[in-house]
Amino acid sequence: MTRVLYSLCGKDESRPFSPHCWKVALALAHKGLEFVERPYPFTAIANIEDGFSKTVPILRDGDRLVRDSFEIALYLEEAYPDRPTLFGGEGGKALSRFIESFSQMIVHMPVTKMAIMHIHDMLDETDQVYFRESRFERLGKPIEELAAEGEAERAAFASRLEPVRRTLHFQPFLGGDSPLFADYILFGALQWMRVTAGPPPLSQDDTVLQWFERCLDLYDGLGRRVVAA
Known part of the structure; x- marks a missing residue:
């Protein structure tokens, strides 16, 4: 299963810069979960996953789509309880x-x-x-x-x-x-x-x-x- 983190970039896709997307990238790494990052420019975000969200980050984890960095962290904590905790309670x-x-x-x-x-x-x-x-x-x-x-x-x-x-x-x-x-x-x-x-x-x-x-x-x-x- 390939997890996808949709994030934000400018002309250069190799330089994602959203603070909220960086939170999620480190949260995924903290959990030891492999993922692929796909950065999009501002005006292309509406096309991601059939308009699922007006903003990034968006996480696709198998059949599950989650928006908002804090909601993604809560989802990861609940979905992967045996992995290192993001909150400690x-x-x-x-x-x-x-x-x-x-x-x-x-x-x-x-x-x-x-x-x-x-x-x-x-x-x-x-x-x-x-x-x-x-x-x-x-x-x-x-x-x-x-x-x-x-x-x-x-x-x-x-x-x-x-x-x-x-x-x-x-x-x-x-x-x-x-x-x-x-x-x-x-x-x-x-x-x-x-x-x-x-x-x-x-x-x-x-x-x-x-x-x-x-x-x-x-x-x-x-x-x-x-x-x-």
């Missing part, structure tokens, strides 16, 4: 929900501003038109105006991660001694930046950067298969 699910909220509320917008023009330039012309229109509709500003705020976000980025830094003072991963899905959620956000705009602006001695490097090394360097921009 209900507490780990609650932790993952918190990290998801932290990532989306605190990290995603700064990364968007730092990476938005880089993402635009990675797309073909059709997707560039879609990207401009959809981001203006969602964020209320032209992408150039958002990008102009990127340098200020870059300067403040490390301080936004202080709660993570303090947590990692006590343990190597957010999940404790080994990674859980909570780690993959935040990893996905930083990997999104790494692939589109270059490594996150953190000093080499930053505990968060050291954690990120450990995550890049997981599963035979799965995260490093796409080089930094």
Whole structure:
């Protein structure tokens, strides 16, 4: 049985960049499940699996289709209980929900501003038109105006991660001694930046950067298969 992870790319299919798809790629590797990744550009997502979802990631596992990164992680945990756990119990699910909220509320917008023009330039012309229109509709500003705020976000980025830094003072991963899905959620956000705009602006001695490097090394360097921009 071939599992298929549908993900997001620009003109270059070898550079998938969605933070949500990266979460699922590491979750599958964590479970020791083989899969094939099939990246699609924004405007082709509606054609995947007869329009199953407006967004990626989408996982096909045999006859089963699952959308949304967190729903996919929950599905993998239930479908493969004998494989390494992604949550370690209900507490780990609650932790993952918190990290998801932290990532989306605190990290995603700064990364968007730092990476938005880089993402635009990675797309073909059709997707560039879609990207401009959809981001203006969602964020209320032209992408150039958002990008102009990127340098200020870059300067403040490390301080936004202080709660993570303090947590990692006590343990190597957010999940404790080994990674859980909570780690993959935040990893996905930083990997999104790494692939589109270059490594996150953190000093080499930053505990968060050291954690990120450990995550890049997981599963035979799965995260490093796409080089930094």
